[in-house]
Amino acid sequence: MKLIISILAIVLMSVVFPFVPVFSQPANAIYATAQGSGGGPNGLAAGSYDVENLSNANYSGTSDNSYALLTASSTVLTYSAWVHLTFPNLITSSNGSPVTIYIRTTETASALLGGSLVLQGYNNTSGTGNSATTSALPYKTYFLADGTIFLAVTISSDFQSVRATLTSPIALGTNTMRIYYAFYGPSATNTSNPYPFNLTDCGIPNVTTKESSGLTLGNFSIKDPGNAIDTDPTFATKSSFITNGVSLLTGHVKQIFFFNGLSNSADAIRLVISKSGGLLAVNLLNGISMQAYNGSALVGNAQIAFNILDVSLLVPMGTSGTPVAIYFAPKDASNNSVLFDRVEVDLNIGVLGVAADNNALNIHDIRRLPSAPAAGNVTVCNNIGSITLSALSSQEGLLSSSGLAYRWYSSLIGGNSLFTGNNYNATGLTTPGSVSYYVNVAKTGCALESERKLVNVTVVQAPITPATALNP
Amino acid sequence: MKIIITSVCLSFMLLCSAISSKAATYYVIDGVEFKLTPATLNLAQYNWVLGTVAATAGQVSASGIYTNTINLSSPLVAETKTLSLSVLETLSGCLSLPVENTIIVLPKTLTALVTSANNFCSGQPISALLTMTTDAVTGLPGGISIITSWTKDGAPFTLPADKIVTAAGVYVAKTSYVLPGGALVNPTQLLASASQATVTIVGGIALPGVPALSIL
Numbered sequence: 001m002k003l004i005i006s007i008l009a010i011v012l013m014s015v016v017f018p019f020v021p022v023f024s025q026p027a028n029a030i031y032a033t034a035q036g037s038g039g040g041p042n043g044l045a046a047g048s049y050d051v052e053n054l055s056n057a058n059y060s061g062t063s064d065n066s067y068a069l070l071t072a073s074s075t076v077l078t079y080s081a082w083v084h085l086t087f088p089n090l091i092t093s094s095n096g097s098p099v100t101i102y103i104r105t106t107e108t109a110s111a112l113l114g115g116s117l118v119l120q121g122y123n124n125t126s127g128t129g130n131s132a133t134t135s136a137l138p139y140k141t142y143f144l145a146d147g148t149i150f151l152a153v154t155i156s157s158d159f160q161s162v163r164a165t166l167t168s169p170i171a172l173g174t175n176t177m178r179i180y181y182a183f184y185g186p187s188a189t190n191t192s193n194p195y196p197f198n199l200t201d202c203g204i205p206n207v208t209t210k211e212s213s214g215l216t217l218g219n220f221s222i223k224d225p226g227n228a229i230d231t232d233p234t235f236a237t238k239s240s241f242i243t244n245g246v247s248l249l250t251g252h253v254k255q256i257f258f259f260n261g262l263s264n265s266a267d268a269i270r271l272v273i274s275k276s277g278g279l280l281a282v283n284l285l286n287g288i289s290m291q292a293y294n295g296s297a298l299v300g301n302a303q304i305a306f307n308i309l310d311v312s313l314l315v316p317m318g319t320s321g322t323p324v325a326i327y328f329a330p331k332d333a334s335n336n337s338v339l340f341d342r343v344e345v346d347l348n349i350g351v352l353g354v355a356a357d358n359n360a361l362n363i364h365d366i367r368r369l370p371s372a373p374a375a376g377n378v379t380v381c382n383n384i385g386s387i388t389l390s391a392l393s394s395q396e397g398l399l400s401s402s403g404l405a406y407r408w409y410s411s412l413i414g415g416n417s418l419f420t421g422n423n424y425n426a427t428g429l430t431t432p433g434s435v436s437y438y439v440n441v442a443k444t445g446c447a448l449e450s451e452r453k454l455v456n457v458t459v460v461q462a463p464i465t466p467a468t469a470l471n472p
Numbered sequence: 473m474k475i476i477i478t479s480v481c482l483s484f485m486l487l488c489s490a491i492s493s494k495a496a497t498y499y500v501i502d503g504v505e506f507k508l509t510p511a512t513l514n515l516a517q518y519n520w521v522l523g524t525v526a527a528t529a530g531q532v533s534a535s536g537i538y539t540n541t542i543n544l545s546s547p548l549v550a551e552t553k554t555l556s557l558s559v560l561e562t563l564s565g566c567l568s569l570p571v572e573n574t575i576i577v578l579p580k581t582l583t584a585l586v587t588s589a590n591n592f593c594s595g596q597p598i599s600a601l602l603t604m605t606t607d608a609v610t611g612l613p614g615g616i617s618i619i620t621s622w623t624k625d626g627a628p629f630t631l632p633a634d635k636i637v638t639a640a641g642v643y644v645a646k647t648s649y650v651l652p653g654g655a656l657v658n659p660t661q662l663l664a665s666a667s668q669a670t671v672t673i674v675g676g677i678a679l680p681g682v683p684a685l686s687i688l
Binding site for chain 1: 496498500506507508509510511512515537538557558559560561565566567568569570571573
């Protein structure tokens with residue numbers, strides 16, 4: 001038991017892939033290049049506001065970690081501080097083709113001590129005159145691996161600037177907010193995913209969001225959501241589903257992961273999870289479902305984690321903190337692969353019921369990878385003792401130029417690769433019985449490999465040529 | 473550990489048994505039909521291949537017996553051929569490793585025997601020179617030789633060094649192959665290969681009576 005768990009842990013932890021630089025925004029993002037600021041009382045309020053280092057609210061490169069700091073304090077009623085971020089040109093947007101703006105910060109609405117944050121678009125550079133949006137825009141919060149946050153607002157009419165207004169708590173309080181920069185993705189996949197399609201990427205999610213719903217009693221949320229996409233090869237970091245309480249008939253905690261645009265055909269998801277607390281692994285796995293989306297549209301069928309976890313991983317999954325990998329290949333009712341740009345991991349608290357445990361589920365890593373390659377079982381005669389095993393990925397045609405690497409193993413998990421290449425000559429098959437091999441595939445340049453496909457080799461006892469005798 | 477060792481041993485034994493199926497050398501005679509009978513008959517399939525040519529349906533019986541007659545390209549030049557056999561226990565099953573048997577095709581020997589004189593009169597001493605010749609056979613593998621054995625009136629006889637016999641009788645010179653020790657020998661095939669020649673020396677032939685003379 002300990003051995004299995006140790007092996008699994010070692011295997012999972014020893015998957016050699018380097019920390020990959022996290023994409024904060026699309027490579028071709030267009031940034032707001034001019035800044036303005038201001039603030040003041042709301043009504044008869046007493047207080048103060050400040051915008052420090054306004055010029056820092058401007059993108060200056062991939063290592064840009066400088067920001068403008070908004071402060072709004074009040075002693076009576078509320079005070080506001082705002083920054084106004086202007087793009088170089090008027091951005092064409094409409095109901096039929098809206099554009100989403102992303103503002104990098106470190107604060108979420110829940111971090112504010114009361115008060116509020118309002119985002120509003122304008123069709124001019126100054127923020128004076130008519131606004132492009134008649135009221136405060138609802139915004140969505142995206143979490144990044146480095147702990148920062150994108151606040152996203154979708155604007156459905158032409159605009160050139162966006163204003164972020166921070167309001168203090170009502171009396172005797174201060175709210176602060178960092179504003180790093182604002183951008184939009186000109187090649188955005190859709191209004192909620194700014195990242196364009198990338199045929200050869202290594203499937204690292206760019207951002208993640210979290211949601212909860214249903215009738216619950218207690219604290220249901222997700223802690224450290226960005227840790228699930230930090231590509232930590234040791235899986236030491238994780239996002240944790242807080243399920244401290246009980247659901248009242250129904251309740252869900254969800255984390256959604258956004259990739260570089262739509263998937264390739266026959267892509268799959270590798271989700272590395274662990275459990276915490278005393279929940280039975282089976283119960284927890286039955287409460288986890290995975291669903292793919294293309295934008296806001298559901299694509300393919302949801303899968304319950306229990307149904308797609310390899311049965312051999314149930315035991316290690318039962319040990320708190322032991323990460324195991326689940327592979328989810330989104331497919332439709334006809335078992336055809338579907339294209340998706342995001343995946344939702346849903347913990348159904350209603351299923352867990354009163355057995356819900358604090359930090360029941362952890363997500364250590366998630367990637368979008370090619371599905372396991374196809375490879376058929378074969379039979380070999382023991383007097384031959386060798387046979388060529390072949391594997392073929394559905395993405396062979398797609399990635400013929402950049403390449404795929406097939407790796408063969410003798411075990412489902414871990415171990416060193418026996419061979420790299422789509423045709424493996426298995427030898428030493430001289431004992432009648434069954435021998436198992438496993439093959440997976442990885443994009444060239446990407447260390448992370450797909451799920452392993454089992455290839456059974458049946459070794460058959462060959463007859464022995466009989467002796468002969470000469471007759472006249 | 474024991475399991476590993478056992479598995480290794482088993483694999484080795486299987487491998488050895490597969491490889492060490494008795495490959496034999498058979499001697500057959502030019503133009504004489506022969507049969508090779510597998511120790512196990514009535515398997516699903518027998519693949520006999522002479523050199524690179526698979527046996528025809530007519531050469532393999534339903535039970536697996538191989539029948540053939542090999543004619544030498546040159547009647548006095550022995551040839552060595554390979555006849556391999558592999559079998560299928562069941563159709564679509566595994567083919568056994570082919571076992572290569574060696575077939576040595578021997579020419580028929582041709583012996584001639586002549587004598588300087590056949591008949592000797594009574595009172596005349598017998599003295600006949602026997603000259604035996606055998607066609608030269610080439611291409612024989614090492615270890616094979618041709619010997620000549622003599623009989624006189626059916627009994628073993630040693631021809632004197634001067635090859636002159638001094639007694640009347642039926643002299644038979646027989647040439648045959650001597651095969652390497654341990655080689656598989658089939659008497660019928662060997663018999664077919666042998667040849668012999670016979671001369672009869674007759675002595676004591678009564679002298680004709682001298683006819684009486686009369687003067688008329």
